[in-house]
Amino acid sequence: METVLFILFGAIAVCGAIMVVTRKHPMASALYLILTLFAVAALFVLRQAHFLAAVQVIVYAGAVVVLFVFVIMLINVPENRLPVERATTMRVLGVLAAGIFILESAVLSRRFWMPKGPAMAVGTVETVGRALFTDYLLAFEITSVLLLAAVIGAIALAKRKI
Amino acid sequence: MIAPSAYLLLSAVLFGIGVVGVVARKNVLIILMSVELMLNGVNVAFVAAGSYLGDAAGGVFAFMVMTVAAAEAAVGLALLIALYRLKETIDITELKVLKW
Numbered sequence: 078m079e080t081v082l083f084i085l086f087g088a089i090a091v092c093g094a095i096m097v098v099t100r101k102h103p104m105a106s107a108l109y110l111i112l113t114l115f116a117v118a119a120l121f122v123l124r125q126a127h128f129l130a131a132v133q134v135i136v137y138a139g140a141v142v143v144l145f146v147f148v149i150m151l152i153n154v155p156e157n158r159l160p161v162e163r164a165t166t167m168r169v170l171g172v173l174a175a176g177i178f179i180l181e182s183a184v185l186s187r188r189f190w191m192p193k194g195p196a197m198a199v200g201t202v203e204t205v206g207r208a209l210f211t212d213y214l215l216a217f218e219i220t221s222v223l224l225l226a227a228v229i230g231a232i233a234l235a236k237r238k239i
Numbered sequence: 240m241i242a243p244s245a246y247l248l249l250s251a252v253l254f255g256i257g258v259v260g261v262v263a264r265k266n267v268l269i270i271l272m273s274v275e276l277m278l279n280g281v282n283v284a285f286v287a288a289g290s291y292l293g294d295a296a297g298g299v300f301a302f303m304v305m306t307v308a309a310a311e312a313a314v315g316l317a318l319l320i321a322l323y324r325l326k327e328t329i330d331i332t333e334l335k336v337l338k339w
């Protein structure tokens with residue numbers, strides 16, 4: 078059962094990701110991105126990471142993709158002014174390099190050893206909360222500074238006159 | 240029981256597709272979405288490794304990556320809006336003021 082679900086959601090995630098990078102209009106890409114993010118959230122649930130799955134849906138599929146959709150609608154580039162994609166030598170080489178990377182990691186991941194014990198619930202509210210507020214407290218607090226900097230930076234960049 | 244290598248392979252595939260999007264596309268919006276894909280692929284590896292090794296750090300790091308992704312999307316899209324106001328284009332090959 079677990080294997081079937083893993084293959085199903087893994088296939089949905091990969092197909093959605095391929096659609097994200099191949100669609101012409103960014104709005105279609107954004108909608109396929111939501112599909113991929115939901116499939117990855119389902120994979121988190123398979124690994125007993127319920128809290129991370131919830132955060133994935135709320136923060137990624139909720140906030141980030143809504144921000145993307147908002148910007149796509151705000152700048153509203155007309156269909157005929159979307160960039161025309163052409164296959165230049167550099168691009169084809171880049172795609173080949175990415176393919177080689179995937180093949181290499183396919184070979185390497187077969188050698189990577191991890192204990193095959195029962196899945197530990199490391200992504201639940203309890204374990205993540207305990208780790209965040211004890212061992213990783215400083216990193217967690219610095220994250221708030223990062224978010225503050227991002228908020229101020231976004232406003233300062235997008236505003237016409239400050 | 241799914242082998243850990245299956246998760247690592249899926250993570251690498253998602254990351255690789257994100258790399259293709261960043262390298263091969265011209266549309267700035269789609270490049271930003273591909274960066275999100277790459278970060279998500281890394282998250283899959285973090286969560287899988289954390290749960291197989293029984294280490295809470297996997298979950299915490301995935302959480303941090305999500306925070307960074309949200310901040311990156313906000314700043315990146317603000318930059319994009321400022322650029323579009325200035326240049327009226329979202330074609331990355333036309334944004335070459337800093338190119339030598």
